[in-house]
Amino acid sequence: MNGKKRILVVDDEPDFSMILKKYLEKEGFDVELAYDGAEGLAKVKTNPPDAIVLDVMMPEMDGYEVCSKLKKDKQYSDIPIVLLTAVASHVTSTRYSHYDGMSMEADDYMPKPASAEQITESIKRLLNL
Incomplete structure (x- = not known):
């Protein structure tokens, strides 16, 4: 192990994922x-990461569902999760509202477009680095 x-990073936008x-890595x-929620969940169960950056709006299984499954499982509940969403903060009429994101058990919640710097700072804070 390299320490x-x-x-x-679980996000269905390949360009954003590669930039992040x-x-x-830098x-x-x-x-x-991982490019969808099901793939992300499988990768967590195969080799649990130290932290997860999780997009909310994805096909198949959205980020809310992935977050909920992980936080309810004692084996994975301590893994810090940063939820990302492009949903506007004033939207309250859909399942993807800012309020819903804030009420999830995620450890941090950032509206997109969050910069790679902002996400990295959140991860460092959550990992006490």
């Missing part, structure tokens, strides 16, 4: 990518 903290991956993290 680096492992981050799992490169930035996190900051000294090992990064693994």
